[in-house]
Amino acid sequence: YEGKLTKALAEPVEALLDSAxxxxxxxxxxxxxxETKAAVSGLESAISTFELDEATEKELLLRLENHGRSVVESKAREEAARILIRMKDRFSTLFxxxxxxxxxxxxxxxxIKAITKTARSAxxxxxxxxAAIRLEExxxxxxxxxxxxxxxAARPGTTDRSIQSLDPLASSSWERVPEERTLISPVQCKxxxxxxxxETEYTVTQxxxxxxxxxxxxNWLPPPWALAAMAVLGFNEFMTLLRNPFYLAVMFVVFLVGKAIWVQLDIANEFRNGFLPALLSLSTKFVPTIMNILKRLADEGAAPAAPERQRETE
Structure with missing residues (x-):
């Protein structure tokens, strides 16, 4: 019956402690x-067939009850020994x-600040x-x-001097918790x-x-001060464009070609992988992209000429 009780308690207790x-x-x-009640009931039925005195029967039943408590306490101590790993796993999962x-x-x-706080609180x-075994209420x-x-105490807004001056973890025991039920002392918790x-600060930094x-x-735009400087320093060039609309037409054509190249090369997506990989990738695709754009322009220019030739032949 001790083996059955151990099997009935070990894994469920471990799962409950893991959820915390x-x-x-x-x-x-x-x-x-x-589970103890079920095991004791089974043991009582089993020993009822034997002629045992009342003291021996009570001793066997008490031993079985104590065995159940010892299984829980042993499992709790095992989990307490791995508490740091469990804490990091929970933080990593939530973060x-x-x-x-x-x-x-x-x-x-x-x-990130709120997410970090939630993960650390968990x-x-x-x-x-x-920190302690709580088999009593x-x-x-x-x-x-x-x-x-x-x-x-870690919050910047904490101004209570009593909190800052007195460290509640500067002790080797918890209040209202006997030493034999303590798994992790306050000093060890700190x-x-x-x-x-x-060990989790690196994850937050990353x-x-x-x-x-x-x-x-x-964010591809320059900072506001750079935009203001460009507006002031480029005033003369802007006035030149207004006096000569031909420049505007040239710039418009350049803009269209540049926009087409930008879309074809997908420059924004390329630079997400890093500066150097983006340059290497764009250098291999630049010439084929230009040739493709010129080919399309040539095809579109030749398309209207074909119907005109057919009319002339007719």
Whole structure:
């Protein structure tokens, strides 16, 4: 019956601890009570056929109940030993994927600060869940303490001197939590959180860099001060164009040809892959594109001449 109870508790407890929410330990307590009750009931039915005294029977039943608790505690300690890996996995999942579990594309519209805060809060919730064994319904303030020390204290707007001067994690034990039920002490939580932030900072930095690069690639206009300088310095050239409309016609033709080349080469898309790869790709496609445009112009110019020749022959 101990083997059956172990099998019934091990995997569900691991799954519940991995999800790490406010309902994790209540769900574990309910699971433990249900499976232990079923195992005890089966053991009672099995030993009823034997002539055992009441003390021996109670000892066997108590041993089975304690075995169920030991399975849960052992699984909780195993998960607590891997807490840093679990925290980084949860942060990576929430930070790198959207609500539909699709990979995020940093286009410049995303609020990286809010996404980072949400992912870190979820990781802190995991740390809070794994900080102590809660098989009894005694309340504790671990979640509040961690939030106060790790999240609220990091905000620039925090001005409460009591929060800044007193470190609630400068202790080796939690309030209202016995030492034997402690999995991760407050000091260890602080150290783990510092290591967690250091190892996930690179991911945030990469996202910010990708967002800035995307913004630069999508913005082809020069800065406003450059536009103003061009308007002032190019005033004489603008007046020259107004006095001689022939220049306007030439510029219009150049604009049309340039626009056609731009569309054919797909220059905007090429430069998203990088400056040097874009130059190499455009250099190989430039001459064929020019030849293709000239060929089209020649074909369009020759098309109206064909009907006129047919009329002359008639």
């Amino acid at each position: 929410s406010e309902d994790t330990w209540p769900a574990i307590r309910k699971l433990l009570q249900r 790198s994927r959207d609500a539909d579990s699709m990979p995020r594309v940093w286009t410049g519209k995303e609020d 990781s802190m919730k995991l740390l809070s869940t794994m 005694d309340g504790d303030n671990i979640d509040t303490t961690l939030s106060l020390a790790l999240v609220d 150290s783990l959180w510092r290591q967690f932030k250091a 996202a910010i860099a990708a967002q800035e690069a995307n913004k630069r690639n999508n």
